Amino acid sequence: MNILLTGGAGYIGSHVVFSLLDNGHKVTVIDNLSTGHKKILPKKINFFDCNINEKYKIKEILQSSNFDILMHFAGFIKVEESVSNPKKYFENNTDNAISLFETCLENNLNNIIFSSTAAVYGNPKENKPISENELLKPLNPYGESKMRTENYLLKNKKKINSIILRYFNVAGADNQLRTGLLSDAATHLIKIISEVAVGKRKKICIYGNDYTTTDGTAIRDYIHVSDLADIHVKTSEYLLQNRESNIFNCGYGRGYSVLDVINKANNITNGKIKFEISNRRPGDAEKLVSDVEKINKHLKWKPKYNNLKTIIHSSINWEKKIYEENL
Numbered sequence: 596m597n598i599l600l601t602g603g604a605g606y607i608g609s610h611v612v613f614s615l616l617d618n619g620h621k622v623t624v625i626d627n628l629s630t631g632h633k634k635i636l637p638k639k640i641n642f643f644d645c646n647i648n649e650k651y652k653i654k655e656i657l658q659s660s661n662f663d664i665l666m667h668f669a670g671f672i673k674v675e676e677s678v679s680n681p682k683k684y685f686e687n688n689t690d691n692a693i694s695l696f697e698t699c700l701e702n703n704l705n706n707i708i709f710s711s712t713a714a715v716y717g718n719p720k721e722n723k724p725i726s727e728n729e730l731l732k733p734l735n736p737y738g739e740s741k742m743r744t745e746n747y748l749l750k751n752k753k754k755i756n757s758i759i760l761r762y763f764n765v766a767g768a769d770n771q772l773r774t775g776l777l778s779d780a781a782t783h784l785i786k787i788i789s790e791v792a793v794g795k796r797k798k799i800c801i802y803g804n805d806y807t808t809t810d811g812t813a814i815r816d817y818i819h820v821s822d823l824a825d826i827h828v829k830t831s832e833y834l835l836q837n838r839e840s841n842i843f844n845c846g847y848g849r850g851y852s853v854l855d856v857i858n859k860a861n862n863i864t865n866g867k868i869k870f871e872i873s874n875r876r877p878g879d880a881e882k883l884v885s886d887v888e889k890i891n892k893h894l895k896w897k898p899k900y901n902n903l904k905t906i907i908h909s910s911i912n913w914e915k916k917i918y919e920e921n922l
């Protein structure tokens with residue numbers, strides 16, 4: 596397959612680039628490096644330093660090759676920042692995405708895989724895994740900006756074959772440590788734990804211990820980034836075979852509380868992970884666990900790294916590499 600991939604210099608996109616290359620596919624990356632890093636990308640790809648809203652440049656890229664699929668990862672991802680600056684999120688995650696999709700359509704590329712998020716679900720009331728049919732009620736502008744982009748794709752089903760992938764909490768790093776999460780202002784729990792593990796931070800802050808969960812801390816479904824990358828390879832094959840739109844949750848269907856994750860990390864690090872309790876953050880949901888029946892059935896996908904210890908281990912190993920090699 597010949598894949599055009601936006602946001603490839605970011606955390607998830609770069610893992611997908613490696614997975615696609617490992618599976619013998621051709622990859623072209625578009626990234627403006629606003630939060631991404633070119634140094635985590637392999638040399639044997641075409642790379643364009645370009646904003647997805649630069650219609651003329653995108654048109655030239657689209658006309659330079661016969662792409663089978665657009666994978667759209669580029670976007671901003673910080674929930675808290677989206678609450679303080681919603682405009683930034685609607686502009687990049689919705690308006691720029693739609694501009695990109697329209698340029699693709701004008702240039703005959705109508706197979707799209709879109710990186711969406713469990714944040715579109717908001718805070719579902721029923722205490723059960725969330726299926727793709729759940730009513731969407733995002734709690735923050737980040738989730739809302741992604742929902743609006745999903746709505747554009749769904750409204751244009753006749754013209755666009757799209758697969759919307761709703762990622763739950765993505766964590767971990769490539770097991771060969773070719774790439775991982777590089778961020779100066781990390782907001783991901785397992786990344787922050789890893790920074791504490793290598794001594795880059797003193798402690799971790801738990802935002803809220805008064806949720807109605809067993810230990811009071813919020814519950815999430817953590818998926819290893821390499822399994823998520825594999826989902827993208829499988830989704831591409833599925834999309835080209837079926838040429839019809841669909842929506843899949845991407846998670847393992849199992850929830851861990853913040854304290855569960857810290858306890859597991861403390862087992863691995865012999866108690867290095869100190870923490871303190873702080874107030875809840877605006878826009879945070881209490882519990883997000885995916886129902887994975889649909890993705891398992893349609894993609895016949897089987898996870899390889901479905902183990903919290905493996906996920907935390909790989910993340911700490913990557914953090915050590917960043918520290919030792921000053922990445």
Ligand SMILES: NC(=O)c1ccc[n+]([C@@H]2O[C@H](COP(=O)([O-])OP(=O)(O)OC[C@H]3O[C@@H](n4cnc5c(N)ncnc54)[C@H](O)[C@@H]3O)[C@@H](O)[C@H]2O)c1
Pocket residue numbers: 601602603604605606607608625626627628629630631632645646647648667668669670671672687691710711712713761762763764765766
């Ligand atoms: N990380 C998670 O846990 C998670 C969970 C759910 C959904 N997602 C979604 O997955 C996607 C990738 O997330 P990530 O964690 O890899 O984020 P990231 O910030 O590491 O990567 C995003 C990449 O997009 C690029 N980019 C942003 N705006 C751009 C623009 N206008 N033009 C060109 N490039 C642009 C950035 O430079 C960066 O390389 C995002 O769309 C995000 O909403 C991530």
